[in-house]
Amino acid sequence: METMRLNDVTANDLPWKIKYDASRCTMCGSCVATCSFRAILPKVERRRMVFSEGNFPEPKARFSAVPVIRQAKSIRNYCRGCGMCEKVCPNDAIKPERNQDTRHPVITRCLGGDSIKRGGRKNLEGSTRTLDSIRVGRISQMTDPSLDAQRHTFDLLAPFGRILPPKKLPFSPDVDQQLVTNALTPPVNWIYPVIIGDMSIGALSWRMWEGVAMAVAYLNEECGLPVRMCSGEGGVPVRLLKSKYLKYMILQIASGHFGWNRIANAMPHMVEDPAGILIKIGQGAKPGDGGLLQAGKVAEHIQAIRGVPKADLLSPPNHQGLYSIEESVQKMFLSFNSAFKFRVPVAIKVAASATSVSVFNNLVRDPYNIVGGFFLDGIDGGTGAAHEVSLDHTGHPIVSKLRDCYLAAVTQGRQGQIPLWAAGGLGKTGDLAADAFKMIALGANGVFTGKLILQMAGCIGNDMGRCNACNTGLCPAGITTQEPQLAHRLDPEKVAQNIVNYFLAMDQEFKKLLAPIGNSSLPVGRSDALVATDHAVADRLQIQHVC
Amino acid sequence: MCRIGAIKSRNYIHPSMALQLMQSQQKGHDNSGFAMVMQNLGGIFEPYKHLPTLSMACTDAGIKIAEDILHEIGFHRVMQWAPEVNDVPGLDINAMPNYVFETFDYPRNFRNAEQKEKEELLLDTRLKLRAALEPNEEGFAYSFWPDVITLKEIGDPRDIGTYFNLWTANDRFTAKVITAQCRQNTNYDIVRYAAHPFHLQGYTALANGENTFYLKNKEYQQGLHRGYIGFESDSQCFLYTLHYVHRELGWPLHYYKHVVTPLPFDDIEQREDQKQLLGIRQSLAHLEINGPNTIIGLLPDNTMFTCCDAKKLRPVVVGRDEDTVAISSEVCGINEILPDRDWETDIYPNEREVVVISDDLEVQRWKQ
The missing domain is CATH 3.20.20.70 (Aldolase class I)
Structure with missing residues (x-):
């Protein structure tokens, strides 16, 4: 029994976790209706409330059934972090949060037995983009005047x-x-x-x-x-x-x-x-x-x-x-x-x-x-x-x-x-x-x-x-x-x-x-108009290195 | 800043006229050099119009290197002239030991050759001379062509004129066409080859401006023709494109303008010859120029022309009297040499025209 629970998919295994504040929720249902992935669903929770009504502590417990929004725990209907729920919620009661501890790449392959498919693009993050280390650095001035972009x-x-x-x-x-x-x-x-x-x-x-x-x-x-x-x-x-x-x-x-x-x-x-x-x-x-x-x-x-x-x-x-x-x-x-x-x-x-x-x-x-x-x-x-x-x-x-x-x-x-x-x-x-x-x-x-x-x-x-x-x-x-x-x-x-x-x-x-480079037609191949702040980029592309 | 000038006359004129044309514009250039190309030669060169003349500045060793090469190929010297120099102290000139102007007869096996064959031989010979003289800077072979003389030097144009005794006119050293420019190439290294006018197989070009498509032009021209070398100045590109369009492709001169400053696409669409103009713009896209420029060019038949960049960012003026037409960056230069002309007939070319001066001095304005 314990072993089975361990391998169940939980929200913490998934790439996004739903943050839901029941106290702000009006139960309008907009978030559930809008989630195209069916990654959130309404659910009824059993709540226990302990209270005391007299002058002295005399705790009593009351149980109630409360409707709430919960995250689906499935590798099929999992939250993609699109944030549509947050967008439609009138009370800011719900939003996805990125889960740093996701086990998604592993469990999806384990449970699905198939390669992972997705859309989007290559996530080449973490380094400066080559194009961002390049500037248009050959500025026309003096005898070689720059042009007027408006005129x-x-x-x-x-x-x-x-x-x-x-x-x-x-x-x-x-x-x-x-x-x-x-x-x-x-x-x-x-x-x-x-x-x-x-x-x-x-x-x-x-x-x-x-x-x-x-x-x-x-x-x-x-x-x-x-x-x-x-x-x-x-x-x-x-x-x-x-x-x-x-x-x-x-x-x-x-x-x-x-x-x-x-x-x-x-x-x-x-x-x-x-x-x-x-x-x-x-x-x-x-x-x-x-x-x-x-x-x-x-x-x-x-x-x-x-x-x-x-x-x-x-x-x-x-x-x-x-x-x-x-x-x-x-x-x-x-x-x-x-x-x-x-x-x-x-x-x-x-x-x-x-x-x-x-x-x-x-x-x-x-x-x-x-x-x-x-x-x-x-x-x-x-x-x-x-x-x-x-x-x-x-x-x-x-x-x-x-x-x-x-x-x-x-x-x-x-x-x-x-x-x-x-x-x-x-x-x-x-x-x-x-x-x-x-x-x-x-x-x-x-x-x-x-x-x-x-x-x-x-x-x-x-x-x-x-x-x-x-x-x-x-x-x-x-x-x-x-x-x-x-x-x-x-x-x-x-x-x-x-x-x-x-x-x-x-x-x-x-x-x-x-x-600024004084050209009125496209400068195809005019690499002399570019400079690079990165030495390796400059060398590789044969443009001027600047620092 | 460059200043450029050109004089074309019915009569033989002396380089002093070119010096005067340029001297009055001296505030505009930086007095760092003087270069001129003389074509349709008179004086002592007049009897040798059909034979190539070598224009070279060199050391003593350079002369030997050059003459050995020329003799090996089979050229025979028929005439030699060296300017008498006036080496007074204090002149601002960076002079070479020798200035050589030698006229040669063709090698025996080329005497009956086709004109085209001879022209290729002359180019190959000049390239060979240049390559041989280059290693220790033993010399600079500027031109090797019939009826053409080139003189270039680093220094103050006024002093260069004094050094070569060019301020006093005579009838020994004359030509009907002289193009001149008064600036060394201060953008890049100061080298003698960088001073325009440039000459290649009868074509001469000089320019006032900056060619911001220099790299594009250069990268493309390098593969087009063995004679397109050097690129010490961005203005060389104008000459090579002129040579390519007119000589290599065999297109009429007015297409040169369509190559260097093509019409906007919207204008091309309105034209009957849109197919040709679009084809030119496409296939010769890397010969388009950009940036502020005025170009003066000469064809082998001594037709002279001037045109500007597509936005007319550099001035030029054409003035004339009965016997002479002058093109100049600034009108003060023309005022100096043609003071009595009717200045109301001066032409200030616009960005879409080519002003062409035919050999009989007819001035035409061609609309692009």
């Missing part, structure tokens, strides 16, 4: 598409000394240097996805910022495929090919070309671990869009049909280029890795000039669902790897020919403009971001293990869920408004960073 005009665009070496441009002067074009060139779209990263319908609730898509349309049509959004692997609603807004979407194909049946079928009805195609080979937050959409999230509309039954949907970590980098060039790129009649740029997304430069070299040297972008995704990015061991113990930081790829291009005189797009924890501190700008000065043409977009929408997850339950389909913010009750917590218009406002603020901040 001057700036060209804040980045290429998406294969760029030919100058000598391969099919231009020749005519009799009027004007260059004329003699042949087709690969398609290139100039877009905002921040792409909204690939988060699928399925991973996101339809209301979240709709909010993001609305924000993108608004940024383009009303604000003049040509922001593009990547669909993620999971298809696109047919109505959007057939609409003019398709031009703002980068369609993704990953190893599961989810949703591509519909996309292919919609091609004859498309009134606009998509902004691009992104072939996802790997992702940085869980390299080697494929996409994972658990059956719980495969709602009816997801089944329809993806053309699948209600089942766990796994994208294998590899495209099973691909044997080599060369084959990926020949097979996938050619088929997508030809599918859209060579009008739509096709790019590739890979996880940052010790081998990234080799992969990049293979692509940049390809004789067909068809790889239209190298999306390099580092550790520290977010994911909807993954095995925790992948999240915590695999991956490669983005900053040095992006720099390596750029310098590999410089060595070969091929910089800019395959645009470099970087991601992986950028904007983690909430300040994406600064992170993006530094990455651009290190050689990126632009960046892409996913997790930060969720935070703009109201995601309360953080890097210290709060929430990170995107995999469960029980997102308390209605962002990564397909449960109608939860999804309706999210107001798509508010989501769109927040994203639009963030981008407008970021656009201002980009100018505030361009102005």
